[in-house]
Amino acid sequence: MTGGTRATRATHEALPPAMREAVDDFADHLARVRNRSAHTVRAYVADVVSLLDHAVRMGCSAPAELDLTVLRSWLARQRTVGAARTSLARRAAAARTFSAWAHRAGVLPADVAAPLSSPRAHRDLPTVLRADQAAALVEAPDRRPDLTRPAEATGPDADGRRDGSATEAARQDDPADPARPEDEPVRLRDRVLLELLYGTGVRVSEACGLDVADVDHGRRVIRVLGKGGRERSVPYGVPAQRAIDDWLRSGRPALAVPGSGEALLLGARGGRLNPTTARRIVAGYAESLGLPRVSPHGLRHSAATHLLEGGADLRAVQELLGHSSLGSTQIYTHVSVERLRAAYRQAHPRA
Incomplete structure (x- = not known):
């Protein structure tokens, strides 16, 4: 894993080996295949590391053990600690992107995040000049x-x-x-x-x-x-x-x-x-x-x-x-x- 905050790197290093490898492969996919910007890669990776850390706390030891219950529990936890609707929507999108990739890559037996719903992000009308x-x-x-x-x-x-x-x-x-x-x-x-x-x-x-x-x-x-x-x-x-x-x-x-x-x-x-x-x-x-x-x-x-x-x-x-x-x-x-x-x-x- 490259880039990211010190806290994200520390959490990444604390994950089980199979999860660390999945995160690194996902980051590589975003950067090289999807051609996402470094900022987007960092944001998605930070969200996925947070998700997998939550999964570990729920008893998971490998990405293949993720399921919809874990995903919903993770989002509920984010909401409990005060995450904004826009942040929840972004994190749910990151989870869906990771799940879809992991399923295609054979890391997940199914795309478990496909039915995951998230709060619609509140979109303020932009301020414009006359x-x-x-x-x-x-x-x-x-x-x-x-x-x-x-x-x-x-x-x-x-x-x-x-x-x-x-x-x-x-x-x-x-x-x-x-x-x-x-x-x-x-x-x-x-x-x-x-x-x-x-x-x-x-x-x-x-x-x-x-x-x-x-x-x-x-x-x-x-x-x-x-x-x-x-x-x-x-x-x-x-x-x-x-x-x-x-x-x-x-x-x-x-x-x-x-x-x-x-x-x-x-x-x-x-x-x-x-x-x-x-x-x-x-x-x-x-x-x-x-x-x-x-x-x-x-x-x-x-x-x-x-x-x-x-x-x-x-x-x-x-x-x-x-x-x-x-x-x-x-x-x-x-x-x-x-x-x-x-x-x-x-x-x-x-x-």
Whole structure:
């Protein structure tokens, strides 16, 4: 077993040998066959280790001894200690995935988790910006950079170095000077980041994972590698094209270092832009404008909602966002309905 928390590793090592081997083989299956991300593998493995640890406490010594009673007992135990409905739903999904794999691999005589039910995860309606608010946020790097450019908080770059501001201009006691050319590349990068997040609706990890060659300037599309290694092409508009052109012409060359590779978006030290830093950039600009607290995922929510409100087809939005299930996209129709309902209550005399 690789990765995971110290507690999960310790619990994994305490399992009987047959269970440890099953966990390791399952993790390998998720990573190599299912092409799941390292984060997903860690989460599923942690849930399965918890399940098998519970099974051991109930007297099981091998995966083959798992049954529906053990699974239900495990979920009931999770609920007793205060796990949220979303956590219970995820853990039940992990158990079903493990059980199905174990049955196919001959580790379990039957897919014992197939009939396992779990509480429906409560899905909060995502917070979205109005179109004018989203436009203001995307254009923020071009406006009063001495006031609106947030500090680029330090964090590890993909190349292992620290990613900080190119200058100390973001400090409140030393505001950015529009006349200082060393500040310009970072502002150009910020504009591209915001344009891509809202203009295409891509995930922050997808935006940070883009390479220069992933931009098709002639067709105005980007090639995105999404969850599960699924590749898709996403169009972008004229404002994003201008921002990309400015960045590639004047911004990226100023930040690039020998270790930059082909990364499209760079941190201030030249490594690939880190998603954590990207989140701080978005939050900083939103705060500077007095907007509701928003994240890159909030911009993704906003893009999807505005597309649907503008008449886009639900399946087209599903394709753009890279959702494997239409159900994941349908939540945005609920957002639009809620907005309509709120407007009705506010304006109609018979409401």
